[in-house]
Amino acid sequence: MVERSKLYLYYIVEEVEKRGMPTEIALLPMVESAFNPMAYSRSHASGLWQFIPSTGKTFKLSQNWWADSRRDVVASTSAALDYLQALYEVHGDWHLALASYNYGENGVARAIERNRAKGLPTDYLSLKMPPETRGYVPKLQALKNIISNPEAFGASFEPIPNEPYFVTVPTPSAIDIRLAATFAEMSVDELIALNPALNRPMISGPHTQTLVLPADRVDAFQRNLDAYDQPLTSWQPYTMKGGDSLDRLAAKHGIALSKLKLANGITSRTKVGPGFQLLLPLKGSGVGAQPLPAVFRPPVQSATRRGAMVHIVKKGETLYGISRRYRVSTDSLLRWNHVGVLTTGQRLIIYRAPAKARKPVNPVKISAVQPKQNAVAAIAQP
Known part of the structure; x- marks a missing residue:
């Protein structure tokens, strides 16, 4: 923290x-x-x-x-x-x-x-x-x-340090998160930590016209952006038609169904059908073989309102074994993490019941600004 x-x-x-x-x-x-x-x-x-x-x-x-x-x-x-x-x-x-x-x-x-x-x-x-x-x-x-x-x-x-850590810079009309991180010469996770509002693997839309970057990475971002002469996005918007299904679209565009759902924020409660808009990988982009940034994983519940911890999956562990260890149901693990097959090194969010609140002490007077x-x-x- x-x-x-x-x-x-x-x-x-x-x-x-x-x-x-x-x-x-x-x-x-x-x-x-x-x-x-x-x-x-x-x-x-x-x-x-x-x-x-x-x-x-x-x-x-x-x-x-x-x-x-x-x-x-x-x-x-x-x-x-x-x-x-x-x-x-x-x-x-x-x-x-x-x-x-x-x-x-x-x-x-x-x-x-x-x-x-x-x-x-x-x-x-x-x-x-x-x-x-x-x-x-x-x-x-x-x-x-x-x-x-x-x-x-x-x-x-x-x-x-008594100086700004980050600044905001204007972005192109659309750009992949991974490419923006590459231009800024930083990791995707670092970029997302400063731009956690993003919901999709590309930056677009009327409310994402700026990007937050470390102050010492702005020059690199602008220099690399100006020198880049290839497409800035690996995704394309698509409106589903009659007869479309997510599994067929995923197979056609070379991306796992689970990853396609995650990239588009699709859950079991999402109504998907004709007219539904989603992002699909562009042909030859290769994004289907890349892991999605952490921003697209299920949101972490507030640790102050419900005890949350991260479990790193070890070789040979199963959902059932992990659920027994932490005294939670396998259904809860699946719901919290949207996982299917476990892989070694995978991070699982696990929630525990909050501790009972203690009787508060008298608050001290809040001070004036200094x-x-x-x-x-x-x-x-x-």
């Missing part, structure tokens, strides 16, 4: 400071998603800031076939800070604003009205709310305490 945060924390702290908000807010993605932009909860919340679909739409985070802006680091951070500022304007209290972010503004409003009707205080600690919400602010404060005094907790943190030295130092300021 700490290692993942290094990609995003400078940017988030900078945006928080621009708005004069408490710097602890930059740690909210640790609480919400463990700084995993692919985190996905049972309530369908997604991204670093865990927006549910309806709230995402309210704050103009587009969710379409090509991309889900709830996972876009830049767009979702802007939306989350807009939302938190709006909640603060309603309550005039950061504890209540944070509680509303977690529990929902209507839930907190009802809790306040119940207390008012009984003549009771309406501060954060006095409200009757779910255990997760009552522990929300203390958890955030605990993270700040650890960062402020890591030695006391047996921890240490490397300073994050000038930034580096991202970690800024958050650690009293």
